[in-house]
Amino acid sequence: DAKTTQPPSMDCAEGRAANLPCNHSTISGNEYVYWYRQIHSQGPQYIIHGLKNNETNEMASLIITEDRKSSTLILPHATLRDTAVYYCIVRTNQAGTALIFGKGTTLSVSS
Amino acid sequence: KAGVTQTPRYLIKTRGQQVTLSCSPISGHRSVSWYQQTPGQGLQFLFEYFSETQRNKGNFPGRFSGRQFSNSRSEMNVSTLELGDSALYLCASSEGSLRGTEAFFGQGTRLTVV
Numbered sequence: 001d002a003k004t005t006q007p008p009s010m011d012c013a014e015g016r017a018a019n020l021p022c023n024h025s026t027i028s029g030n031e032y033v034y035w036y037r038q039i040h041s042q043g044p045q046y047i048i049h050g051l052k053n054n055e056t057n058e059m060a061s062l063i064i065t066e067d068r069k070s071s072t073l074i075l076p077h078a079t080l081r082d083t084a085v086y087y088c089i090v091r092t093n094q095a096g097t098a099l100i101f102g103k104g105t106t107l108s109v110s111s
Numbered sequence: 112k113a114g115v116t117q118t119p120r121y122l123i124k125t126r127g128q129q130v131t132l133s134c135s136p137i138s139g140h141r142s143v144s145w146y147q148q149t150p151g152q153g154l155q156f157l158f159e160y161f162s163e164t165q166r167n168k169g170n171f172p173g174r175f176s177g178r179q180f181s182n183s184r185s186e187m188n189v190s191t192l193e194l195g196d197s198a199l200y201l202c203a204s205s206e207g208s209l210r211g212t213e214a215f216f217g218q219g220t221r222l223t224v225v
Contacts, residue, residue, distance in 0.1 A: 034213075042218060042219075043115070043201050043203070043216030043217050043218055043219055044154070044201070044203075044216045045216070046213035046214065046215065049213065087154075095142075095161070095166075095207060096142070096159055096161060096166040096167045096207075097167070098144065098156035098159065098167055098169065099144075099146075099154075099156065099203075099214060100156065101146075101153055101154035101155075102153070103153060
């Protein structure tokens with residue numbers, strides 16, 4: 001079973017920041033938080049991952065709370081092309097570890 | 112750099128038949144994982160191959176099998192197809208080193224069993 005809880009859906013206006021929350025209260029010390037997204041009819045796309053520090057790349061920012069029990073993925077300026085299902089996944093970085101997908105959050109960006 | 116290539120993109124098979132799906136990973140990637148996606152069960156892990164050996168396996172019946180070749184290309188086989196096997200089958204490749212890294216997914220093969 002997935003170790004994360006995400007809201008089933010969220011809406012965001014184009015150009016605004018999209019903040020997607022994820023609860024992972026049972027996360028272990030050696031587990032990372034990964035985010036993937038899946039645009040309709042395509043394979044999932046890696047976005048970002050982190051252990052305990054906040055992370056930023058060209059796609060998004062990841063904010064992890066100090067107790068590591070929750071995190072937020074931030075898309076700073078959402079566009080229509082960001083409409084997708086976003087998955088928050090907790091996993092170790094041990095080689096061969098599978099990605100266990102939950103139901104994710106469907107983000108709808110509208111103009 | 113070419114991405115992950117899955118063939119065929121679409122497939123229609125009859126119950127009881129078998130099917131083989133193919134996945135070519137990103138050049139230099141040695142790990143290939145397979146996932147099944149259905150509306151009811153979502154994305155589920157099937158198995159992972161690294162250097163021609165199955166390194167991890169999900170909770171699927173033995174009808175689902177796979178293999179990996181020396182060039183890291185992988186095939187997945189489903190025998191005695193059932194209607195419930197209709198799904199999008201996704202392949203993901205990663206470097207597969209001792210430390211896990213991000214996985215890159217292909218576009219998938221949509222299998223319809225009639």
